[in-house]
Amino acid sequence: MVLVSSGPDWATIMTAFGTVGAVMAAVGIAIWSEWRTAKRLADEHARSGRQLAEERAFSATRIEEERNLAREREQLAEAYAVQVTAGTLRGEQPDRRENPWIDIGDRPEAPAVLVINRGHYAIAGVEVRFFYESTGHVAEPRSIGLFPSESAIPPLLTDGLSGLRSAAGGVLTPWDDGMRFIGDFGSPGYGLPDLHPIVRWTDRWGTRWEYRLGEVRLVDGHAPWSP
DSSP: OOOOOOOOOHHHHHHHHHHHHHHHHHHHHHHHHHHHHHHHHHHHHHHHHHHHHHHHHHHHHHHHHHHHHHHHHHHHHHHHTEEEEEEEEEOOOOOTTTOTTSOTTOOOEEEEEEEEEOSSSOEEEEEEEEEETTTTEEEOOSEEEEEEOGGGSOHHHHTTOOSOOOOSSOEEOTTEEEEEEEOOOBSTTTTOTTEEEEEEEEOTTSOEEEEETTEEEEOOTTOOSOO
16 A cells, blocks of 8 residues: 655644744743833832932932021121120320310220120131221221130139230130220310221131121121221
8 A cells, every 4th residue: 555645734834833933922022021121110210219319419408508597597696696885995184284274174085895705606806997987087996905704714713813814816705704995095075976886707607797887797808997
């Protein structure tokens, strides 16, 4: 008996190809789906990271702004805690034996400015000028005295001492009594009514302040004293 070949079973072959193709498609879909999932997670992670960084930066900026605002308020309060008082120092009684025409009550007078630090921190570089409004003249003090508070020093250290003076350095602390600035002597009352003291100092933050006519303001260290 002779067997006759009927050729390849194309139906079986096509079925096999179809199965393989379906498997490959399924694998491809799974890989693509996994890639999309991984990409989405990566994008979400990056977006969350950027959002967190932005929130941290915003929070840091806001905290810094609040700190700066609090510091500025504290600086202004400390500046207004510097007390400035103007006065007059009368000189020695004139000797009528040298000039009988001099009135015994005509004692020479000099402008005086007292500066007291009533704040919480020390101030440095305290300077005073005497400004005469009518003429625009600005005069420097003739003498400067820095007086420490004896009550802030243990009695054992001050026993037997008088005329205490703070060491040089131009620093006025809250526990010092204050500083006294004396101008030049002149005729009684001459020029004193229109005299205004100008006081400058540097606070603990390195900011330069100026007192003028009851107000304080920030000022450049090299700014002129006259208006």
